[in-house]
Amino acid sequence: MKKTESTKKEEIKKGPWKAEEDEVLLNHVNRYGPRDWSSIRSKGLLHRTGKSCRLRWVNKLRPNLKNGCKFSAEEERIVIELQSEFGNKWARIATYLPGRTDNDVKNFWSSRQKRLARILHNSSDASSSSNLNPKSSSSSSQNKGKNVKPIQSFNPNSQGFGLLEEEVITATETVDESLRLPELGVKLEHQPFAFGTDLVSEVQIDANDQQGMIPFSPESRELLARLDDPYFYDILGPADSSVEPLFGLPQPFFEPSPRRCRHGSKDDFLDDFPADMFDQVDPIRSP
DNA sequence: AAGCAACACAACCGCCTTTCG
């Protein structure tokens, strides 16, 4: 009996893969190599599209994948640097990260952008409400119900920050007066760094400028004191691509080799932000 | 303990490019 087109379409399976399907897919790859994905369905081995089979192999079944491993601080830095250089070319960026797929990089970047957007959104709310009500300078009430942890301590060698002492450079001296943020007690550097497609200016503490300063907590001041640190901004976005990176980017990995996974990184660092860190920072306008 | 928000991850969709007959 001849099946109709609609019936054939119904045969295409979607959703999560089962272990048996993975096994069939692996057998096919072992026998024929990672190609002829469409033949898997045409041979009746799986009721999946060739695309789906390829994606499954590339993202989950390929050897030497770092499945379930968080991005290390080094990987984060590489992604950030390469994203500023290549843009959203995830497949290309992934070639520099052994064991990582374009999907991994994409998901990592997406999560990071969402997190930063949320932080900036919160800071926007805080600053606007603070403008409306100058008395409401307390961040504790603004952060009620939000998962904001106070900073515990600063460990320059902690993962997620990933900074070696010798990597720290001194911030440039040039300051555009128009970029001053007296209410922050900081000055914006002339050299912007990219935050996705947005631009943020580097910030420099002006220890002498006490005018209009917000009384930061000791933890906040400690963090602000670190603003000279170029990698401090890794959490917000990559340095301007025109600026020479401070670390050497690895060569692309086309033959990924297994590596030990390092857990905990960006989250550790983000979690160390004090609650009032972004309260006075205005959100960045999209172009 | 329940509810909620944030997060991480897997998988699909649609578009573009490449390959092949």
Next chain:
DNA sequence: TCGAAAGGCGGTTGTGTTGCT
């Protein structure tokens, strides 16, 4: 040379997990 099929890639969505209130 052209068109169809396959492959590749980036964007998006759905779902499970985790941590906090």
